[in-house]
Amino acid sequence: MATAVPVERDAVARAFGGPAEELVLPGATVLRGTGGPDLLAAGVGPALAAASTAVALTAAALDGRPYGLVVSAGIAGGFPPHAPLGSLVVADEITAADLGAETADGFLPVTDLGFGTVTHRPPAALVRRAAAAAGALTGTVLTVSTVTGTAARATALRARHPRALAEAMEGFGVAEAAAAQGVPVLEVRAVSNPVGPRDRAAWRVGDALTALTGGFGKLAPVLESWNRHDHQ
Numbered sequence: 001m002a003t004a005v006p007v008e009r010d011a012v013a014r015a016f017g018g019p020a021e022e023l024v025l026p027g028a029t030v031l032r033g034t035g036g037p038d039l040l041a042a043g044v045g046p047a048l049a050a051a052s053t054a055v056a057l058t059a060a061a062l063d064g065r066p067y068g069l070v071v072s073a074g075i076a077g078g079f080p081p082h083a084p085l086g087s088l089v090v091a092d093e094i095t096a097a098d099l100g101a102e103t104a105d106g107f108l109p110v111t112d113l114g115f116g117t118v119t120h121r122p123p124a125a126l127v128r129r130a131a132a133a134a135g136a137l138t139g140t141v142l143t144v145s146t147v148t149g150t151a152a153r154a155t156a157l158r159a160r161h162p163r164a165l166a167e168a169m170e171g172f173g174v175a176e177a178a179a180a181q182g183v184p185v186l187e188v189r190a191v192s193n194p195v196g197p198r199d200r201a202a203w204r205v206g207d208a209l210t211a212l213t214g215g216f217g218k219l220a221p222v223l224e225s226w227n228r229h230d231h232q
Ligand SMILES: O=C(O)c1cccc(C(=O)CC[C@H]2O[C@@H](n3cnc4c(=O)[nH]cnc43)[C@H](O)[C@@H]2O)c1
Pocket: 004, 005, 044, 045, 074, 075, 076, 077, 078, 144, 146, 147, 148, 149, 167, 168, 169, 170, 192, 193, 194, 195, 198, 199, 200
């Protein structure tokens, strides 16, 4: 489980309980709980999140205990009115929204330039089960390197990605690291602020962290069953 910052990691950890031991790796510290998943505060932004997740995945594989699933989790901006404050979103598509080139005719994703990928798709059955268990919305979660701060940018993003429910900064990086090692990925986000004009007073980070804990409490059996039965 990869969050950006420790406060998100601890919100997820509260859903699982049990003491955790620290596994200190070069560039990443994994919390290994007795009753739940390994937890990693992977850093803010897609690059650091990818690097830290790759370290944790590689260490587990070399240890002969490869992970069966990587989950990117945390708070996010929600596109109003589709994803209200406090709502949970499970991504059926994890899309890098600003990986590409700006042209006079608009934005071109790197795939149009002949490179790489801009979207990872979590297993559909897992998305369905996770969303049903947690009472979450499903749709595209965008990964951005710059937090949206204007209505114009929010409108442009939704025009390019009409199924987008939320934006955050790590999912695509975590998904790239997981895909490089053939491990499926899931992204679960709790909405802390609307995507749009910058307004720090509108943030509800505490409520979103509470929603994250509640959501993972409900998701726990789904994740356990996935790891036990589906892909080990
Ligand atoms: O200073 C601002 O205006 C601002 C607005 C929203 C979020 C931030 C952050 O620095 C948090 C980044 C952190 O949290 C996730 N996150 C939460 N809301 C958003 C968002 O609207 N757009 C993108 N990322 C968001 C993100 O995954 C980072 O880990 C600052």
